Amino acid sequence: MTTALPSRTTPPAAPPAETRRLQLVGDAGLDGTTSPAAPRLVSYLVLVPEGTDLGDLFAKDGPRPEIRPVGAMAPAAAPRIGDGAVQVDPARRVAEVDGRQLDLTYLEFALLAHLVRHPHQVHTRERLVAAVWGYDHVGDGRTVDVHIARLRRKLGAAHRHTIVTVRRVGYKYVPDRQSPGAIPRHRP
Template sequence: MTTAIPAPAPAVRRSPAPRLQLVGDRPPGVPVGETDGARVGYLVFLPANVDPVALMHAHGIRPEVHPLGPGLPQAPEPEPAPQPEPVQHDDAIRVDRARRLVELDGCELDLTYLEFDLLAHLVSHPYTVHTRDALISGIWGYGHIGDGRTVDVHVARLRRKLGPAYRDRISTVRRVGYKYVPEQH
């Protein structure tokens, strides 16, 4: 005896319900107040009948809407960044950030890219103690990797280039980091 097996019913394709996940100015799962200020921008496409500002306000997000397309108002042009002024905290060491130039008693110092950034940072924050980790993340641009010896090596090179008369202006704070002291008396 033969039994007929019914043919499967054709699958009905249903379009999924429209979903919108709004992302604020902090990563998902991170409580408010535990971000480092970094921001990420997202481009969100919405149906024409949805008011994006009202939708974002409903979810507690402060919107920044920039319309696109010809004939629509554009976002204002950002103002040009002011040119940094030369930093001069004493009469001996002069740091000119705009020209990336350091002068020591009127003579130009030959510094590498990171040596310049490190010295400029220290000179612009005199008497402030900087930890090795803070210098690594601020100057090198990444989190702590290793034991901080990178900072120690660069400080030693800077001290050699500053010479015996000025090397003590970069002061070691034991077990913490470094600070710049404009004049040793």
């Protein structure tokens, strides 16, 4: 089945007022002519503050402000999240417990990072599926239960209690507030 779009019978509307001040810098020479033998140029959209003199910005031998593509900007260092015992470094995708690096799958890491990022907050199974697996994931809450069980096993006996089951609702992360070397409390 194909769908045809109606043809435009009215002329296009005038551009919005804020775009009328934009200038197009093309591949035309200084005299306004183009050369068919000239190499193809790559186009960039450069946003500059109003009042910037484009002649100074693109002067051949003059000093220029630094211009970088947005994708080339150095990302801000993401801080480590977590309490003293459980640490998650999202930038390096590393999780540690008491300084020991955990061997986590992609989804286990995402689940632990989500829980640690939101301590003491109760998350329903559906909310965890949406946040970690994505809205298009087809499955039930049992998937979350299995991953939580694996996470608890990998956290070890001393820290498995930090992921608390909220009966008939879901799970929450409760950071360890104990001093290092203290005997862990057992929670149901």
